[in-house]
Amino acid sequence: MVATLEPQLMEIPAVDLHGIEPRSQGWEEAKASVTASMVAHGFVVVRHGGALGPDLRRALFGHAMPELFALPVEAKQRTVSRWGPFKSYLGNAPGLVRESLRVEDAADAARVVNSPTSCGRCRNMVELQRTVLRMTLEGLGVREDHIQLILGSHTHAVRLSRYGVPEDTATGMSVRAHHDGGMLTVVVQHEVEGLEVQAGGDGRWLAAPTEPDTFTCLAGKLLTVVTNGRVPACFHRVRTPSNRERYSVLFLCRPRDGAVVSAMDELVDAEHPLVYNPCNLDDYGEFRKSEEGRKSSDPLRAFCGVETAAQGEYREYGHYLFYQ
Ligand SMILES: O=C(O)CCC(=O)C(=O)O
C-alpha cells in the first residue's frame, strides 16, 4: 500500500441531496450513488445547499466558535459528559494543536441551549445524517423495519474543533490517520482545508472539498458491523498544508449506550459470512479501556471479530480515536 503525503484533488463527484426525500424524484439515483461511494470508499461527499445555510454557517464559524474557544480553559473544561474524561473537552495537550468540545444529545433541543453552536439549530444536519444512513442501508437491501430500528436507536452529538498552526509545518499534519468508532461522522469544513480521506483502499489520499454546501460523510466502525463488512470504515486524517488556523464541526451519530450492535441478517449469507459477532457497546467501551483494548491496533476486531480462515483478508486498520 502506497501512502504519500500529497493528497490528490477529490475526483469523486459529490451527490446532490438538496430536496431529496424518500420516494421523491431523484431518490433512487442519489441512493445508488451514495451506496456505491460508501461501499467502495467508506465515505461519500454530499452537496446540500440548505442543511447549514449561509447565515448559520457565518454565525457558527465567524462568531460562535472563535468566541467559544477564546473562553478560559477552566470554563471550557466545565463541558459535561456522562462518558467521562476526554469525551467532551479536549485541551491543547503537548503535541496536539487541536482543541475540541463535544456536545452530547445534540438533537434533543430541550437539553441544548439555543445558541448558534447548538444542534437544536442544526436539525437539518441530523436529517442529512439520517438520509445518508437510510440510503446506504436501503441501497444494500436492508429491510425497512431494520432501517427504522437502526435510525430510531441513535444518539447524535456535535464536536466543535479549533486547530492552531500545525506543529510540523512541513507536513501540516494535525490529526494522524484513523478510523472513527461510531456509525457516521459528517464533517463540515469552512474555507480552510484539512480533512483528507483514503479512497478505495489503494492508499491514495484525497483532500475533502471545503465548499460551503459540501459535507463529507465518513463511515465509522459500527457501520461496518451493521453492514457485515460491506461498508468499510473510512481511513482519514487532518492535514493543513497552508498552516492556517482551522475550525471544523463534526456531526456524530451512534447507537445509544447499552445497545447491542449486530450485522443485519439480510447481509449475512454464504458469500458474505459474519464478520463481527453482536457487539454490546457498554462491554466494548470497557474493553477499550482495558490494557488489551488499549494495546490493540483494531480493538473492535479483537473484541467481537469472527475468527475465520479468511482472517488475512481483514484490511489493515489504523489507530482509533478514543474520544469519539
Ligand atoms: O476536524 C476534522 O475535520 C476531522 C477530525 C476527526 O477526524 C475526528 O475528530 O475524528
Ligand SMILES: [Fe+2]
Ligand atoms: Fe475522525
